[in-house]
Amino acid sequence: xxxxRNHELGALFGFAERxxxxxxxxxxxxxxxxxxxxxxxLSIGFLASGLGTLGAGSATFDLRRAQLYLLIGALLWGYLxxxxxxxxxxxxxxxxxxxxxxxxxxxxxRMTHLMGICVFAIGYGLARTFIVLIAAVAIFNLDFSHANxxxxxxxxxxxxxxxxxxxxxxxxxxxxxPQKGEQMSFAVQGFMLLVSGVYYPLxxxxxxxxxxxxxxxxxxALSGMxxxxxxGAGVGDQLPTVAIxxxxxxxxxxxxxxxxxxxENRAKRLGxxxxxx
Amino acid sequence: MSIPAIDIEGVRxxxxxxxxxxxxxxxxxxxxxxxxxxxxxxxxxxxxxTGILGPNGSGKSTLIRILGTLLTPDAGTARVFGWDxxxxxxxxxxxxxxxxxxxxxxxELSPWENMVYAARLYGSSRGTRxxxxxxxxxxxxxxxxxxxxxxxxxxxxxxxxxxxxxxxTAPSLLLxxxxxxxxxxxxxxxxxxxxxxxxxxxxxxxxxxxxDMDEAAxxxxxxxxxxxxxxxxxxxxxELRRRYDATSLEAVFMxxxxxxxxxxxxxxxxxxx
Numbered sequence: 001x002x003x004x005r006n007h008e009l010g011a012l013f014g015f016a017e018r019x020x021x022x023x024x025x026x027x028x029x030x031x032x033x034x035x036x037x038x039x040x041x042l043s044i045g046f047l048a049s050g051l052g053t054l055g056a057g058s059a060t061f062d063l064r065r066a067q068l069y070l071l072i073g074a075l076l077w078g079y080l081x082x083x084x085x086x087x088x089x090x091x092x093x094x095x096x097x098x099x100x101x102x103x104x105x106x107x108x109x110r111m112t113h114l115m116g117i118c119v120f121a122i123g124y125g126l127a128r129t130f131i132v133l134i135a136a137v138a139i140f141n142l143d144f145s146h147a148n149x150x151x152x153x154x155x156x157x158x159x160x161x162x163x164x165x166x167x168x169x170x171x172x173x174x175x176x177x178p179q180k181g182e183q184m185s186f187a188v189q190g191f192m193l194l195v196s197g198v199y200y201p202l203x204x205x206x207x208x209x210x211x212x213x214x215x216x217x218x219x220x221a222l223s224g225m226x227x228x229x230x231x232g233a234g235v236g237d238q239l240p241t242v243a244i245x246x247x248x249x250x251x252x253x254x255x256x257x258x259x260x261x262x263x264e265n266r267a268k269r270l271g272x273x274x275x276x277x
Numbered sequence: 278m279s280i281p282a283i284d285i286e287g288v289r290x291x292x293x294x295x296x297x298x299x300x301x302x303x304x305x306x307x308x309x310x311x312x313x314x315x316x317x318x319x320x321x322x323x324x325x326x327t328g329i330l331g332p333n334g335s336g337k338s339t340l341i342r343i344l345g346t347l348l349t350p351d352a353g354t355a356r357v358f359g360w361d362x363x364x365x366x367x368x369x370x371x372x373x374x375x376x377x378x379x380x381x382x383x384x385e386l387s388p389w390e391n392m393v394y395a396a397r398l399y400g401s402s403r404g405t406r407x408x409x410x411x412x413x414x415x416x417x418x419x420x421x422x423x424x425x426x427x428x429x430x431x432x433x434x435x436x437x438x439x440x441x442x443x444x445x446t447a448p449s450l451l452l453x454x455x456x457x458x459x460x461x462x463x464x465x466x467x468x469x470x471x472x473x474x475x476x477x478x479x480x481x482x483x484x485x486x487x488x489d490m491d492e493a494a495x496x497x498x499x500x501x502x503x504x505x506x507x508x509x510x511x512x513x514x515x516e517l518r519r520r521y522d523a524t525s526l527e528a529v530f531m532x533x534x535x536x537x538x539x540x541x542x543x544x545x546x547x548x549x550x
Contacts (some may be wrong), residue, residue, distance in 0.1 A: 007400040014397025018383070018390075025385035025426070102381040105345050106398035107370035268349045271292055271342075 011108040015116025017201030044074040073198045079129040087167030089176040092182040152230035158245040159221030166253025175263040280359040282482035283321035285351035290314040313339040326327045326418040326483040328497030337507040374448035378455040380435040384428040399446035406441020412441045455483045490526040509533045
């Protein structure tokens with residue numbers, strides 16, 4: 001039993017290490033993506049700065065708070081969407097490289113495979129977001145004096161659980177449709193951006209989209225982290241949010257693994273695991 | 278009596294293919310069924326090289342994929358060292374490795390990085406760098422290729438790395454799916470030399486899919502000829518030539534199917550390769 005566990009841990013590390021090697025080789029792409037991330041976040045910050053000149057500067061309007069609200073949304077969305085897309089592209093990536101059959105033939109549980117990709121994505125996303133955060137703090141002189149970082153980190157950690165479940169669910173798409181699955185992953189990501197309150201409260205959305213937002217774990221992750229960063233909510237205040245996120249994860253992870261297993265068996269039945277499908 | 282390396286009973290595989298008939302509107306497609314493998318019975322004892330000969334569409338790669346747990350049969354059972362390929366897939370994978378016609382590597386990564394990845398997946402990472410260098414050198418690959426991106430290596434060198442990678446994981450059953458197809462004559466000879474060494478030195482059962490009759494005659498202890506998802510003949514190369522009074526395996530295939538293997542390759546296209 002211990003031997004099997006060590007083997008699975010070794011394989012998990014192997015998947016994360018492989019991703020690191022791949023990113024090292026594609027480092028120019030990563031520099032480009034980092035530049036894009038910084039530019040995107042700065043654009044949102046300057047948009048907030050410009051709100052005053054667009055007539056939003058009434059007596060009750062707190063421009064600094066609005067700027068922080070939007071920047072927190074941009075930064076967290078940048079991080080969470082990176083983790084999501086990395087995991088969601090676990091299968092698509094193997095198809096591009098032509099290694100999908102080799103990986104699926106390896107004596108490793110699928111959970112280990114997918115978690116290895118997620119472990120790398122979580123670490124890499126943190127490193128990239130930290131660099132973007134430094135750029136944003138330097139340019140906009142952000143005030144985090146009211147922030148409670150312990151509360152933020154607890155919500156961030158809890159939010160990764162349902163996010164990984166959602167990402168595994170999305171990674172099934174290229175297994176179902178080798179030709180169109182990748183593009184469908186982008187559609188899922190775009191929809192989450194729309195309904196999860198990244199740049200605005202859910203109340204501005206039409207009712208059907210609000211309903212979708214209520215079942216999106218990112219909604220709770222973003223609102224929880226904003227409460228800690230803007231209003232200083234501590235770990236104790238965040239326990240209900242953490243419970244919701246972990247509850248969603250407790251449903252989403254087993255569900256996503258079961259769906260993935262079904263999709264893998266279907267792909268094996270229909271012969272969809274070949275490189276081009 | 279020892280458990281055979283491969284034991285297949287009544288395995289059948291059919292693929293559904295959607296086709297649009299010429300002149301039909303773009304949304305109107307018909308689903309056709311193509312039988313890749315008819316009911317197949319096969320036992321392969323441990324050790325030696327068993328060749329599967331046949332053109333594209335004969336079902337040989339389908340058979341390899343079923344044994345590699347990449348396809349599930351529609352009917353019948355396939356066992357590898359007694360483990361069922363569907364029910365005990367993880368156990369089967371511990372004993373099997375595959376070298377395919379397209380070397381399945383991360384092309385931007387080096388042989389070393391690809392092999393470390395393989396070693397971690399198969400749980401054999403202890404002392405890996407030394408072993409990788411030893412294995413690659415034993416296959417005639419220059420030492421400086423170990424850290425170059427795979428995409429900079431020739432196809433022959435890539436195939437050698439694929440074989441080296443399979444050695445690293447010490448499989449009991451090695452599935453070789455046209456490992457020399459598309460290689461230049463020199464690379465082909467080098468890879469065949471590796472296979473001959475493997476046949477002579479290693480305690481491993483090899484299933485070699487090929488449509489190169491000379492390769493099969495030179496390397497295989499036993500040959501199965503397949504066409505249209507059926508096994509047409511089974512025996513050693515010498516037995517087959519004797520049985521059909523033929524001077525070559527190509528002539529045996531001609532006798533059994535009425536067609537040349539190379540002609541058929543040009544005509545055949547389908548999902549069951």
